[in-house]
Amino acid sequence: MSGRFVYLDYAATTPLDARAYEAMCPYMTDIYGNPSSVHGFGREARRGISHARAQVAALVGALPEEIFFTSGGTESDNWALRGIAEAGRAAGRGAHIVTSSVEHHAVLETCRDLETRGFTVTYLPVDTAGRVAPAAVEAALRKDTVLVSVMTANNEVGTIQPIAEIGALLRGRDIPFHTDAVQAAGHIPLDVNALGVDALSLSAHKFYGAKGVGALYVRRGTAIVPLLHGGAQERDMRAGTENTAGIVACGRAAEIARAEQRAEEERLRAYTDLLRARIGSIRGISFHGGRDNRLAGILNFGIEGVAQDTLLIRLDLAGFAVSAGSACSAGAVHASHVLRAMGCSDDTARTCIRASLGRHTDREDVLRFAETLAAIAEEL
Numbered sequence: 001m002s003g004r005f006v007y008l009d010y011a012a013t014t015p016l017d018a019r020a021y022e023a024m025c026p027y028m029t030d031i032y033g034n035p036s037s038v039h040g041f042g043r044e045a046r047r048g049i050s051h052a053r054a055q056v057a058a059l060v061g062a063l064p065e066e067i068f069f070t071s072g073g074t075e076s077d078n079w080a081l082r083g084i085a086e087a088g089r090a091a092g093r094g095a096h097i098v099t100s101s102v103e104h105h106a107v108l109e110t111c112r113d114l115e116t117r118g119f120t121v122t123y124l125p126v127d128t129a130g131r132v133a134p135a136a137v138e139a140a141l142r143k144d145t146v147l148v149s150v151m152t153a154n155n156e157v158g159t160i161q162p163i164a165e166i167g168a169l170l171r172g173r174d175i176p177f178h179t180d181a182v183q184a185a186g187h188i189p190l191d192v193n194a195l196g197v198d199a200l201s202l203s204a205h206k207f208y209g210a211k212g213v214g215a216l217y218v219r220r221g222t223a224i225v226p227l228l229h230g231g232a233q234e235r236d237m238r239a240g241t242e243n244t245a246g247i248v249a250c251g252r253a254a255e256i257a258r259a260e261q262r263a264e265e266e267r268l269r270a271y272t273d274l275l276r277a278r279i280g281s282i283r284g285i286s287f288h289g290g291r292d293n294r295l296a297g298i299l300n301f302g303i304e305g306v307a308q309d310t311l312l313i314r315l316d317l318a319g320f321a322v323s324a325g326s327a328c329s330a331g332a333v334h335a336s337h338v339l340r341a342m343g344c345s346d347d348t349a350r351t352c353i354r355a356s357l358g359r360h361t362d363r364e365d366v367l368r369f370a371e372t373l374a375a376i377a378e379e380l
Helices: 017-025 041-062 073-090 105-115 136-141 163-170 244-279 308-317 337-341 363-379
Strands: 067-069 096-100 121-123 145-149 177-180 198-203 214-218 285-288 298-302 352-356
Touching: 017 244, 041 067, 041 198, 041 214, 041 244, 067 073, 073 105, 073 145, 073 177, 073 198, 073 214, 096 105, 121 136, 136 163, 163 177, 198 337, 244 298, 244 363, 308 352, 308 363
Parallel strands: 096 121, 096 145, 145 177, 177 198
Antiparallel strands: 067 214, 198 214, 285 298, 298 352
8 A cells, every 4th residue: 555554453454574474485485395295395394384383382372282273263263163062062061152242253153053053152241341251151151061252352342351260260160161362362461271261263364474374272182073174184183285384474473473562562552542542532432442451452432423434434535544343344234243232322333443553553653543533523
């Protein structure tokens, strides 16, 4: 895009980090062997995947053998829910799932599909900040519960869920716990043991890796059925020739994110607070999601009487890229299910947009955006 554009949609996707690109380039040209081949070309490609597996494992405090590469967060979520739920039912443990009402569609739609296949699902409510109460999780558990899935951080409002508290109450109950950490991985510290999760989904393009690559952490001993059949890749759990170059970029991006996480989080929190302060006096503006326990770079807001599509178009014409919420539901005519679950009316939800800051956002971008938004709001 032209240099006049300011990208403020990092929650939808991030640009590929130049260092991750540099790491993946040889695997698109020189190191082209099939990782499953026994000859030298294959072994070299396999070493790249093994190194990336260790880098991703380090990002979430896991063991390398507990990391399985996928095509992205949606696939990881689908596999976690279907694989663990089906394994639980096959073992005679039951067919009940507990999740929240503000999950990404990759979780919600998978749950709805599982309901057509004989599972029952409890969708937990949230408070006005979008948080799930651990007590509500505990109250929803049944003897036939085979899986609990609660996201780490919400992709629309940035709210961070009390995952460690939920993990603690599930510990000892023999109920697998999955968390969709796609929006959180690489942006806040994650440790699967401290969180008490048995499965965790992540996606490379959310932390400056390549698109089309993700990973699923599965704790050793957790029963899960294979995702794809047809080959021995990913230890017989996900057949298909690996996207070696993308996986290598994912590993390098994970390594970079882990090293730079704390400083970047502090920087983005300061910029997001600055943005909130600068636009807080706009007449009719409202913010959604708590000020505490949230991802540093996400700010969700709406201006009363100004439709989100109108505001998005005006901001785009002014050179600012923001979104109406989840990129996976862009163009949807219905109000955000996240905002509705938080208590917003449909009319309010249809005014809301999400500005998400990232690695290339600077103070001048924030100030220009605030000034432009105020001018557009005044005009409209």
